[in-house]
Amino acid sequence: MSRIGKLPVSLPKGVTVSISDDNVLTVKGPLGELKQNINREIKVEVEDNQIIIKRPSESKNHKSLHGLYRALIANMVTGVSQGFKKELELVGVGYRAEAKGQNLEMSLGYSHDIVFQIPNEVKVETKTERRSNPIITLTCIDKQLIGHVAAKIRSLRPPEPYKGKGIKFVGEQLRRKAGKSASV
Numbered sequence: 112m113s114r115i116g117k118l119p120v121s122l123p124k125g126v127t128v129s130i131s132d133d134n135v136l137t138v139k140g141p142l143g144e145l146k147q148n149i150n151r152e153i154k155v156e157v158e159d160n161q162i163i164i165k166r167p168s169e170s171k172n173h174k175s176l177h178g179l180y181r182a183l184i185a186n187m188v189t190g191v192s193q194g195f196k197k198e199l200e201l202v203g204v205g206y207r208a209e210a211k212g213q214n215l216e217m218s219l220g221y222s223h224d225i226v227f228q229i230p231n232e233v234k235v236e237t238k239t240e241r242r243s244n245p246i247i248t249l250t251c252i253d254k255q256l257i258g259h260v261a262a263k264i265r266s267l268r269p270p271e272p273y274k275g276k277g278i279k280f281v282g283e284q285l286r287r288k289a290g291k292s293a294s295v
Contacts, residue, residue, distance in 0.1 A: 116177030120162040120185045123192045128157050136184065140191025143252045147187060153180050162188070190252035197261040198281040199247040202270065208237045208245045215247065219268040219278070227267070233260050246281065 122128065126140040134149045149155055153176055154165040162184055166177040189195070201208055201219070208217045215227040215235055229235045233251045247264065251257040261280070270277035272288045279285065 114178075116164055116166065116174070116181045118181065120164075120181065120188055122157075122160045122162065122188060126188055126192050128162060128188075130155055130157075136187075138184070138187040138191050140188075140252075142191050142194050145187045145191055145253060147180075147183055149180055150176055153177060155180070155184070186254040190254055194250055194252050195254050195257050197249045197257055199249070199261060199264055199278055200281050201245045201247070201278055203268075203276040206245060206268075206276075207239060208247050210235045210237045210247075215264070217267070220276075225267055227264060229260065230256065232256060 123140075126138065129137045129139075130149075131137070134151055136147045136149050136155060138145050138147075152167055152173065154167075156163045156165065164177060164181045164184065166173040201217070203220055206217075206219055208215060210216075213229045213231060213235070215229055215237075217225045217227065219225060229249075232253060233249055233256065236248045236250075237245060238248065239245045249257055249261055251260075265278045265280070268277045270279045270283075270285050272286060273290055275285050275287065
């Protein structure tokens with residue numbers, strides 16, 4: 112737990128960090144701005160293009176908070192400098208997806224189409240090519256938000272273990288089960 116917290120977070124060019132008096136860390140970069148409340152016991156310092164996180168004691172709680180806030184701050188710095196991207200693949204006959212502004216309209220084999228409202232911070236694109244599965248691409252600067260939205264979309268039709276039909280992440284390996292075996 113504590114080994115992650117000891118590593119400093121390096122700041123790329125164009126990224127600035129400020130800490131307010133009420134322990135709110137603000138990270139600004141070329142793609143946007145993110146804020147995070149920091150526990151009062153954890154100290155965050157900025158020294159020559161590096162963020163250093165310090166804990167007051169070696170207690171288990173302080174060690175876990177140390178690693179947690181280091182990971183959150185590293186994700187914020189990566190988000191405002193590069194951004195995050197998640198791709199979902201729709202596997203199934205007749206499955207399709209279409210982005211209309213911040214609404215994602217999907218046909219997933221149910222008797223009705225599903226309209227999913229995407230938050231304003233997340234950008235959505237859909238790509239449908241002939242002879243390939245439709246792909247939904249989500250981009251955002253907030254890693255936690257993009258993961259939550261991707262998980263919600265995947266939960267609308269999780270992949271089933273026999274044929275693999277459903278919504279899955281691109282590159283995700285699914286455990287497949289054998290079907291019924293014919294008796295002789």
